[in-house]
Amino acid sequence: MTAPADNTYDELPYEDLAFFHTHPANLAAVAMLCGMTPPPIESCSVLELGCGAGFNLIAMSESLPDARLVGIDYSARQIEAGREMAARAGAANVDLRVGDASALDASLGRFDYVIAHGLLSWVTPDVRSAIFAACNRHLAPGGIAYLSYNTYPGWHLRSLLFDALRFHAAFEGTPLERVPRARAALDRMIDDLPEPDVEYARLLRSEIEGLRDDQDAYVFHEFLETDNHPLHFAEFAVQAAQAGLRYVAEARFGTSAIAQRGDMRRRLEAVSPDLLRQEQYHDLLRNRYFRQSLLCHADLPSNGLLQQGALDRLVILARVEPLPAEADGVRPFRLRDGGVVRLDNxxxxxxxxxxARAWPQPLGVGALAAAVEADLAGVALPPGASAGAVIREGVLVGYGWGWWPLLARAPAAALVPGERPRALALARLGARNASSVTNLLHQPVELDAAQRAVIVRLDGSATLDDIAGSLGMTRDEVAATVQGLAAAWLLTRG
Ligand SMILES: C[S@@+](CC[C@H](N)C(=O)[O-])C[C@H]1O[C@@H](n2cnc3c(N)ncnc32)[C@H](O)[C@@H]1O
Known part of the structure; x- marks a missing residue:
């Protein structure tokens, strides 16, 4: 199968990105917290449907060198580009194929993890049903599928922008011509609004302003494609069930109903004991517009409860920087995304x-809990509470807020660089043209000019002195830069 003749992804492909939440180390961690025993990830098999140029899988291959990673997309141009990139990055375990995700047959086999990021709500309803069926057919018995999609009620509001963009972009011209034309027209539209303070004007303005930093490819495929059919979570769950699949939780675990604590937990339970109804109600309360939902085969048992006991089989790591304490005893910390939290708990x-002390070393949650328990000796706990349970609850709270990931397994990395350091092949290639590269944790890392100059030379053959000589830096400067790259999980042991 080749792509339709007018495949817009051929002309305006998405930029190369890796998606942390699709990584099996995250998918398996979420499944474990939901009481499942997902396939071990070291030598797992992964199928990605609608993989574009396969960047997500190519980046994954660096942390999962013994996995089998198969990507399918009907854009021949993107698959061709992806194969070239995989060859240059030495990603021998990535197999990219041109194919139609809605017309796969059983000969493709079964996979431990099936991913479809940005596919399900951008296809016709018939293709969508075929994708659910493919997830069932190609998912191994204990496997986990990840499907992301636009959802309501958030997309009711986003439809304002959808209508405005489609009005201005009309349908003449190539995608590349239409997006800038539509952007300019939207800016003019803000000035044309006759009553700038009414609710409609405020909503439209904030949606238009929110679009300014988005890439042209995103704007086009999100708002100007013929097919963009958001679906309610309830509809998603029904279609999944019809295909023999069952909802597990969200890949961004903290956004799942099952992960809600305190007041929100009580509100959801008051509406229904049914997890699926709680999920839908949660979306209505939060005006959700995007989901990254996990599914498993319908016959796998579940009690719908979060399993705190699974935490001790997970690994936690967080780049956290303590900032100077404030006068009132408040302790501020800078998190990985640059945001600062100010804590008095x-x-x-x-x-x-x-x-913060452990970074960049990963910690087992059990080891973290034991260390924190010792640190907290003498601090009053809620009456009747066990210190271990309270600490693990704290780990879950921070995880739910997105302060740190929990992983089923940490990848092998060189966190302490040797004399001839080797950086990830994909990062070395990427740093030639861009400042953002992907690390072994499947997360983006922003590099400064010195880091970019150094990382492209870290091929495992050059010594620190060689690099210092070629860049006119001192050995100490190079060593410090390389140490920073190691701490950012960009160096491999290989
Ligand atoms: C929105 S893009 C997402 C690409 C990538 N997963 C990402 O998130 O960056 C959708 C991708 O699905 C592909 N696609 C759409 N329908 C498909 C189908 N029926 N079979 C295979 N690929 C399809 C498109 O070519 C495109 O690369």
Missing amino acids: PLLIAILDRL
Whole structure:
């Protein structure tokens, strides 16, 4: 199968990105927290449907060198580009194929993890049903499928922008011509609004302003494609069930109903004991517009409860920087995304202090809990509470807020560089043209000019002195830069 003649992804492909939440180390961690025993990830098999140029899988191959990673997309141009990239990056375990995700047959086999990021709500309803069926057919018995899609009620609001963009972009011209034309027209539209303070004007303005930093490819495929059919979560769950699949949780675990604590948990339970109804109600409360939902085969048992006991089989790691304490005893910490949290809760402070000290080394959650328990000796706990349970609850709270990931397994990395360091092949290639590269944790890392100059030379053959000589830097400067790259999980042991 080749792509339709007018395949817009051929002309305006998405930029190369890796998606942390699709990584099996994250998928398996979420499944474990939901009481499942997912396939071990070291030598797992992964199928990605609608993989574009396969960058997500190529990046994954660096942390999962013994996995089998198969990507399918009907854009021949993107698959061709992906194969070239995989060859240059030495990603021998990545197999990219041109194919139609809605017309696969059983000969493709079964996979431990099936991923479809940005596919399900951008196809016709018939193709969507075929994708659910493909997930069932190609998912191994205990496997996990990941499907992302646009959802309501958030997309009711986003439809304002959808209507405005489609009006301005009309349908003449290539995607590359239409997006800038539509952007300019939207800016003019803000000025044309006759009553700038009414609710409609405020909503439209904030949606238009929110679009300014988005890539042309995103704007085009999100708003100007013929097929963009958001679906309610309830509809998603029904279609999954019809295909023999069952909802597990969200890949961004903290956004799942099952992960909600405190007041929100009580509100959801008051509406229904049924997890699926709780999920839908949660979307209505939060005006959700995008989901990254996990599914498994319908016959796998579940009690719908979060399994705190699974935490001790997971690994936690967080780049956390303690900032100077404030006068009132508040402790600020800078998180990985640059955001600062200001804490006065001794439990959370103790957890963040431990994580900051450990970084970049990963910690088992059990080991973290033991260390924090010792740090907290003498601090009053809620009456009747066990210190271990309270600490693990704190770990879950921070995880739910997105402060740190929990992984089923940490990849092998060189966190302490040797004399001839080797950086990830994909990062070395990427740093030639861009400042953002992907690390072994499947996360983006922003590099400065010195880091870019150094990382492209880290092929495992050059010594620190060689690099210092070629760049006119001192050996100490190179060593410090390389140490920073190691701590960012960009160096391999290989
Ligand atoms: C929105 S893009 C997402 C690409 C990539 N997963 C990402 O998130 O960056 C959708 C991709 O699905 C592909 N696609 C759409 N329908 C398909 C089908 N029926 N079979 C295979 N690929 C398809 C397109 O060519 C495109 O690369």
